[in-house]
Amino acid sequence: MNDEKQTTYRIGPIRPPSEANSLLLQITEGCTWNRCKFCELYKHEGFKAFTVESIKRDIDVMAEYAEIAKDYQREDGSWNKKAALEKLNRMTREEKNCYYLVYRWLVNGGENVFLQDGNSLAVKTERVLEVLRYLREKLPSIQRVTTYGRAETLSKISVEQYKELKAAGLDRIHSGFESGSDRVLDLINKGVTSEQEIIAGKNIRESGIELSVYFMPGIGGKALSRENAMETARVVREINPDFIRIRTAVIKEGTELWRDYLNGSYKLCSENEKLTEIKLLIENTKDCTGILASDHxxxxxxxxxGKLDTDQQKMRSVIEKYFNMPESEQRIFQLARRSGMVTRPEDLDLLPSEHLEKLARLAGSIADEALWDRKLNDMMTNFI
Ligand code: SF4
Structure with a gap:
């Protein structure tokens, strides 16, 4: 590539884990709200919407890299990785990053694209439509395009507009509802009401676009733990989203919610309270057909x-099995899981006895429940 031509494209900071293999196309930067009390993702930047022309130029660069990379696909569909990556030697660091992401995307099927960043549908629908049409034209292997949106923004988009977006190639919208309780939404300063969540959710579902919402067990703190679950279940029943993704609450140091915790006005939920919230959500959404996903x-x-209607028993038995463990063992599992040593309680059997003894000693050394909850919250911050 020569010097005059644009050879890189923008890459934003976030995408849902389910979009790990997706190509990332940044159409906006930051978040229009930026005031949720648990979030510090975009605290140091304002919201910016990029021009359609500049986004098209980014798509052109992606398409060009895709053409280069495709030369290294063999007839049987496999890839000559060594030759494909030799290209990197002649590129700048930024170009390498952009080329590699397109190459990796193609190797993974070249099917999914995620439109970044935190609230991309805040820009005028006409602009998103133009971007979607251009994207699909330039990268015809695309099967699915998804994006993030705030419920408050999403509630202002009509069914007709969603239908246009669907026809232009938008397949799924992710939205961090976090809770369906208005009191919890107020507490975390989400800037959204449950009514807006319901309007947004129903409009999206009616248009045929898939809806993936996020639920945060524990985000309401001890005082609103049950309400967080029950009210979220109410919103889920009203909308019947395609996916409900669990994101257990972690309160990070430096956030406003952390300050509320330090001044005593917010009490951290225990691991078992958070699990009870998930149990309540499952039990109270039996007639919904969406998938409860725990992809984090x-x-x-x-x-x-599993599916909320048909996998009830399977999901509930996972929780019941855990609750049937002696409390001391639950604590050991919590520590091991939060240290990244195990995935499931059964995995404890695979740990060397000296590790188990060490975990048991630590678990036994913190009797105070509030201190224990803080210890686990602190450990969890390593994962976000
Ligand atoms: S809407 Fe999302 S990105 Fe914006 S402040 Fe809230 S949690 Fe953070």
Whole structure:
């Protein structure tokens, strides 16, 4: 590539874990709200929407890299990785990054694209439509395009507009609802009401676009733990989203919610309270057909996953099995899981006895429940 031509494209900081193999196209930067009390993702930057022309130029660069990379695909579909990556030697660091992401995307099927950043549908629908059409034209292997949106923004988009977005190639919207309780939403300063969540969710579902919402067990703190679950279940029942993704609450040092914790106005939920919230959500959404997904290491029991209507028993038995463990063993598992040593309680059997003894000593050394909850919260911050 010569010097005059644009040879890199923008890459934003976030994407959902389910979009790990997706190509990332940044159409906005930052978040329009930026005031949630648990979030510090974009605290140092304002919201910016990029021009359609500049986004198209980014897509052109992606398409060009895709053409280069495709030369290294063999007839049987396999890839000559060594030759494909030799290209990197002649590129700048930024170019390498951009080329490698396109190459990796193609190797993984070249099917999914995620439009970044935190609230991309805040820009005018016409602009998103133009971007979607251009993207699909330039990269025809695309099968699915997804993006993030705040419920407050999403509630202002009509069914007709969503239908246009769907026709232009937007397939799925992720939205961090976190909770369906208005009191919890207020507490965390989400800037959204449960009514807005319901309007947004129903409009999206009616248009045929898939909806993936995020639920944070524990984010309401001890005082609102049950309400967090029950009200979220109410919102889920109203909308019946395609996916409900669990993101167990972790309160990071430096956030406003952390300050509330330090001044005593916010009490951290225990691991068992957070699990009870998930149990309540499952039990109270039996007639929903969506998938409860636990696709993040931050969740204590990642096996809790399945369809809300048909996998009730399977999901509940994972939770019940854990609750049937002696409390001392639950604590050992919590420590091992939060240290990244194990995935499931059964994995404790695979740990060397000296590790188990060390965990047991540590678990036994903190009797105070609030201190224990803080210890685990601190350990969890390593994963976000
Ligand atoms: S809407 Fe999302 S990105 Fe924006 S402040 Fe809240 S949690 Fe952070």
């Amino acid at each position: 290491i931050i969740n204590l029991l990642q096996e809790i996953e």
